[in-house]
Amino acid sequence: MIRRLLLMLALLAATPAAAQQAQVNVTRTGDAFVAEFDLPRASPAWGFFRSSPARDKQSWRLQSWQVLTPGVALQRCGNFDALVGVNGRPIPPKVRVRVTPFTGELLADYVPALRLGGDSVAIFDGHFAVFSVNRVTVFDRLAGRPPPGSVIDTGTRVRFRGTNLRLAGDVDGYRRGDSEGTYGLYDVPRPVVRMGIATVLDTDLPQWIAADLASYTPRAIEVLSAGLGPSGVAEPTILAAWEGANREGASMNGGTLKGLILMRFEGRAALKPVPALTDLAHWFIAHEASHFWLGQSVHYGSQRDSWIMEGGADLLAVRTVQSLNPAFDGRAKLNEAIRDCSDLAFQPVATAIDRNQVRANYACGLVFALVAERASRGDFYSFVRALVAANLADQEVTTADWLAAFERAGGSRAQSNQIRVLVERGSASPKQAIAKLLRDAGTPFALNREGVPQLQ
Ligand SMILES: [Zn+2]
Structure with missing residues (x-):
C-alpha cells in the first residue's frame, strides 16, 4: 500500500509537462x-x-x-x-x-x-x-x-x-x-445499442429515416464484422441529426471521427420516404463503417497510401450494400470509378492529394481493390481481413504492404508491378492500363465509345 502510494507521489512529481497543457x-x-x-x-x-x-x-x-x-x-x-x-x-x-x-x-x-x-x-x-x-x-x-x-x-x-x-x-x-x-x-436521449453499435437519433428526425437507420446500421456492421472479424472500435456510435424542413428537396451530409459516424438530414422532401436518400445514407454508413477496419484497426503509412483506405472502403461498401439490398446497382458505382480513374491516373495516385485530386484515391483505389478481389477468389472481405491481420503490429499499411498482401492472396507479380507503377508514376494511357489490369484479372468488361472499360 505504501509502496503504491510512494509510486503515485513519484508519478505526480514527474508530470510537470501535464501541468503545461x-x-x-x-x-x-x-x-x-x-x-x-x-x-x-x-x-x-x-x-x-x-x-x-x-x-x-x-x-x-x-x-x-x-x-x-x-x-x-x-x-x-x-x-x-x-x-x-x-x-x-x-x-x-x-x-x-x-x-x-x-x-x-x-x-x-x-x-x-x-x-x-x-x-x-x-x-x-x-x-x-x-x-x-x-x-x-x-x-x-x-x-x-x-x-x-x-x-x-x-x-x-x-x-x-x-x-x-x-x-x-x-x-x-x-x-x-x-x-x-x-x-x-x-441531454441527448439514451442510444439504442444493437450489434455493439450505439445509434443516437434526433427526436425530430422524420420517422421513416429513424426507422431505416435503426434497422440498417446494425445489419451493415454485422455483414462487415462477419467478413472482417472484430473492428478496432469498441462501441461505435452513429449520430443522426435533423436540420429541418426549411429547404426544398432532400439532402444528407456527414462526417466521421474515431468511433463516430455523424449524419445530418434536411429538406422538405425528406419528410416522406425518398429512395435515393436511403441509398445515399446506406452507402455512407457502409463506407464510413468500413473505416473502423481500414482506417482504425490499421491506418495508412502516409497520405501517399490513402488510396488503400478509400478504395478499400468503397469496395467494402459496394459489397455490403449489395448484400443487404440486392436492388442496389453496385456496377454503376464501379464503372464510375473506372471512368474517373481513367481520367486521373495520368499522374501518380500517390500524390493525388497534393494536386487536389482526392477523387483519384477513391476511384483508382477501387479499381485496385477490384483486382485484389479477383485474386482473392471473389472475396474482398477475406483480402482485407488478411491485410489487417498482417499489419496489426505497427497498425500501418503502406503501398508495399498492400502489394505484398496482394501477391500472398494469389495476385501475380506482373499485376502487382502494374499497380505499383500507377500508384507511383501514373500512366501515359490510363484507359489501356486499367483494361489490361482487368483483363489479366479475368474480369469481364467491354470498352465504351471513349475506350474506357465498363463492367457488364
Ligand atoms: Zn472514406
Whole structure:
C-alpha cells in the first residue's frame, strides 16, 4: 500500500509537462454554455487550430462566441480565430467564453454543434484546442496547419461538464494540433445499442429515416464484422441529426471521427420516404463503417497510401450494400470509378492529394481493390481481413504492404508491378492500363465509345 502510494507521489512529481497543457471545461447551465480556458503560460494570443470559416466564409466563432473576461478579444488573425490581449497586454490565465451552439456547416471541418431535438445538443471538442504564439504577427505568416516550431502547442485537455452528459467517439479528451476528437452529448436521449453499435437519433428526425437507420446500421456492421472479424472500435456510435424542413428537396451530409459516424438530414422532401436518400445514407454508413477496419484497426503509412483506405472502403461498401439490398446497382458505382480513374491516373495516385485530386484515391483505389478481389477468389472481405491481420503490429499499411498482401492472396507479380507503377508514376494511357489490369484479372468488361472499360 505504501509502496503504491510512494509510486503515485513519484508519478505526480514527474508530470510537470501535464501541468503545461491548456485545460478547457465546457459547462452547460440551462440553455447557455460556458467554456473556461485555463491557459498555462503568459502569451499575447492563443489561436485555435481548427479555424475553418463557415459556409459564408466568415468566422463562425465570431458569430457565436462571446468573451466574458475583460481585456481579451476574439479576433480573426490571418487564417485563424484567436483570443488576443487588448492593447497588446498578455492574456490572463483564465478566460471565460460564452458559447452559443453553432449548427451551420463549415467550409472544411466538422459542424461545431448539432441540435438533436428537445434540449439535446452535441458539441465538438476539437474546436477548443489552442496554441500560443510569441507575437500576434506570427499569425500573418501562417497559412494552413502551423509548421513545427512556429507556434507553441503543449496540447489541450477538453472536458465537457454538465448533468446527463455522455461522449461519442474517442473519449480521452486530449487534443494536440488539429487531432480529431469527439462530440460531447448534452441531454441527448439514451442510444439504442444493437450489434455493439450505439445509434443516437434526433427526436425530430422524420420517422421513416429513424426507422431505416435503426434497422440498417446494425445489419451493415454485422455483414462487415462477419467478413472482417472484430473492428478496432469498441462501441461505435452513429449520430443522426435533423436540420429541418426549411429547404426544398432532400439532402444528407456527414462526417466521421474515431468511433463516430455523424449524419445530418434536411429538406422538405425528406419528410416522406425518398429512395435515393436511403441509398445515399446506406452507402455512407457502409463506407464510413468500413473505416473502423481500414482506417482504425490499421491506418495508412502516409497520405501517399490513402488510396488503400478509400478504395478499400468503397469496395467494402459496394459489397455490403449489395448484400443487404440486392436492388442496389453496385456496377454503376464501379464503372464510375473506372471512368474517373481513367481520367486521373495520368499522374501518380500517390500524390493525388497534393494536386487536389482526392477523387483519384477513391476511384483508382477501387479499381485496385477490384483486382485484389479477383485474386482473392471473389472475396474482398477475406483480402482485407488478411491485410489487417498482417499489419496489426505497427497498425500501418503502406503501398508495399498492400502489394505484398496482394501477391500472398494469389495476385501475380506482373499485376502487382502494374499497380505499383500507377500508384507511383501514373500512366501515359490510363484507359489501356486499367483494361489490361482487368483483363489479366479475368474480369469481364467491354470498352465504351471513349475506350474506357465498363463492367457488364
Ligand atoms: Zn472514406
